[in-house]
Amino acid sequence: MTKVSSDIIIIGGGIAGISAAAELARHANVIVLEAEAQLGYHATGRSAAIYIRNYGNAVLRAINDASEPTLTNPQGIFDHSLLSPRGELLIASEEELPTLEAYAADATGLDRLTGAEAARMVPILRAGPIAGAIYEDSAQGIDVDLMLQGYARLFKSRGGRVITNARVTNIERSGGEWIVSAGAETYGAPTIVNAGGAWADQIAALAGALQMKLQPMRRSAAILALGPEHDVSRWPLFGSVSETWYAKPDAGRLMVSPADQDPVAPHDAWPDDMVLAEGLDRYEQAVTVPVTRIQRSWAGLRTFAPDKSPVVGYAPDAEGFFWLAGQGGYGVQTAPALSQAAAALISGGVQVLAPDILAAIAPDRFYQTQTRS
Numbered sequence: 001m002t003k004v005s006s007d008i009i010i011i012g013g014g015i016a017g018i019s020a021a022a023e024l025a026r027h028a029n030v031i032v033l034e035a036e037a038q039l040g041y042h043a044t045g046r047s048a049a050i051y052i053r054n055y056g057n058a059v060l061r062a063i064n065d066a067s068e069p070t071l072t073n074p075q076g077i078f079d080h081s082l083l084s085p086r087g088e089l090l091i092a093s094e095e096e097l098p099t100l101e102a103y104a105a106d107a108t109g110l111d112r113l114t115g116a117e118a119a120r121m122v123p124i125l126r127a128g129p130i131a132g133a134i135y136e137d138s139a140q141g142i143d144v145d146l147m148l149q150g151y152a153r154l155f156k157s158r159g160g161r162v163i164t165n166a167r168v169t170n171i172e173r174s175g176g177e178w179i180v181s182a183g184a185e186t187y188g189a190p191t192i193v194n195a196g197g198a199w200a201d202q203i204a205a206l207a208g209a210l211q212m213k214l215q216p217m218r219r220s221a222a223i224l225a226l227g228p229e230h231d232v233s234r235w236p237l238f239g240s241v242s243e244t245w246y247a248k249p250d251a252g253r254l255m256v257s258p259a260d261q262d263p264v265a266p267h268d269a270w271p272d273d274m275v276l277a278e279g280l281d282r283y284e285q286a287v288t289v290p291v292t293r294i295q296r297s298w299a300g301l302r303t304f305a306p307d308k309s310p311v312v313g314y315a316p317d318a319e320g321f322f323w324l325a326g327q328g329g330y331g332v333q334t335a336p337a338l339s340q341a342a343a344a345l346i347s348g349g350v351q352v353l354a355p356d357i358l359a360a361i362a363p364d365r366f367y368q369t370q371t372r373s
């Protein structure tokens with residue numbers, strides 16, 4: 001059987017794999033292997049599509065910041081900003097005020113609002129139970145499809161190849177390169193990038209590398225129609241500060257998520273009816289409009305490392321095996337900086353992330369605490 005050779009094989013055609021592919025193809029011959037028939041079928045195609053600078057731990061906030069210039073000026077990827085004005089409004093009941101203070105303590109660019117002000121911004125909110133609110137004007141919508149397709153076009157224009165319907169089932173190291181089997185084909189390259197999303201630990205196991213204890217967590221969403229009297233187009237994303245539900249305007253309707261984070265095995269996710277119903281009930285208690293009809297619902301997997309920071313860098317125990325995983329609920333907004341950082345670590349060039357951030361996302365942070373199984 002003939003082997004298709006390249007410099008780098010990227011496993012996974014979500015936003016992580018495709019953005020890294022575009023960056024790496026500048027200097028290398030790169031092939032992306034994607035199990036599904038289309039790019040972005042799993043987490044990437046199911047996101048809430050929002051950029052929130054203050055979302056996540058301190059490491060993520062630094063990566064969010066480093067991504068913003070590319071999202072607003074995506075040269076080569078798209079001809080105008082991938083972001084659009086949205087804003088984020090977080091409301092707190094009396095009991096949630098400590099959570100609101102904790103969020104605000106490490107955040108920048110927030111305005112404080114009263115319950116009445118919050119309800120003026122989103123007129124369906126019940127003002128009475130709101131003891132405090134914060135508004136982040138810099139939160140913006142992301143056009144995820146344009147972003148993914150733009151990166152894919154850039155990748156192909158740099159000579160890269162995407163192979164879909166190519167589920168990787170075997171990985172071996174031989175003669176200084178990785179031999180990767182996908183379908184009937186065999187691919188060879190000295191470097192592989194593991195951008196397998198929820199499946200990244202399984203891919204590491206195939207390659208004989210230590211797993212990162214990545215945990216996929218299911219998150220669901222539903223599209224609700226509101227009556228014509230509600231013009232949602234200028235409403236911000238709004239939700240409870242303790243992340244028990246959130247809602248985001250979506251083409252004249254509302255996307256509502258129970259903000260569920262149930263640990264599950266990697267799979268093609270779908271919503272659990274009970275989890276969705278309970279989440280919609282929490283949303284319904286905060287607003288004046290009853291939930292009458294769900295137009296559509298879906299779920300996706302947000303995959304976290306134990307410390308909730310991404311895992312980006314070479315595996316210390318497997319030569320040429322590069323991790324690009326564990327992006328959790330931030331993988332779209334962090335993709336520009338993480339793909340640039342990954343390309344600089346693999347091919348050299350300008351590094352966009354500071355040394356302490358690179359250390360905080362390096363796979364070797366887990367090697368002291370784990371033994372091989």
Ligand SMILES: Cc1cc2nc3c(=O)[nH]c(=O)nc-3n(C[C@H](O)[C@H](O)[C@H](O)COP(=O)(O)OP(=O)(O)OC[C@H]3O[C@@H](n4cnc5c(N)ncnc54)[C@H](O)[C@@H]3O)c2cc1C
Binds near residue numbers: 015048195303327
């Ligand atoms: C409901 C929801 C809301 C979200 N909202 C946001 C948000 O507002 N903003 C934000 O930034 N992020 C958000 N996220 C998170 C974001 O979607 C993810 O972090 C991001 O999409 C992860 O990208 P990825 O490329 O790592 O994973 P994926 O998109 O899942 O891609 C991984 C790919 O690897 C492929 N693969 C796996 N195993 C193999 C194999 N053996 N061989 C070949 N291919 C393989 C899979 O088929 C898949 O296509 C949200 C996620 C969910 C579920």
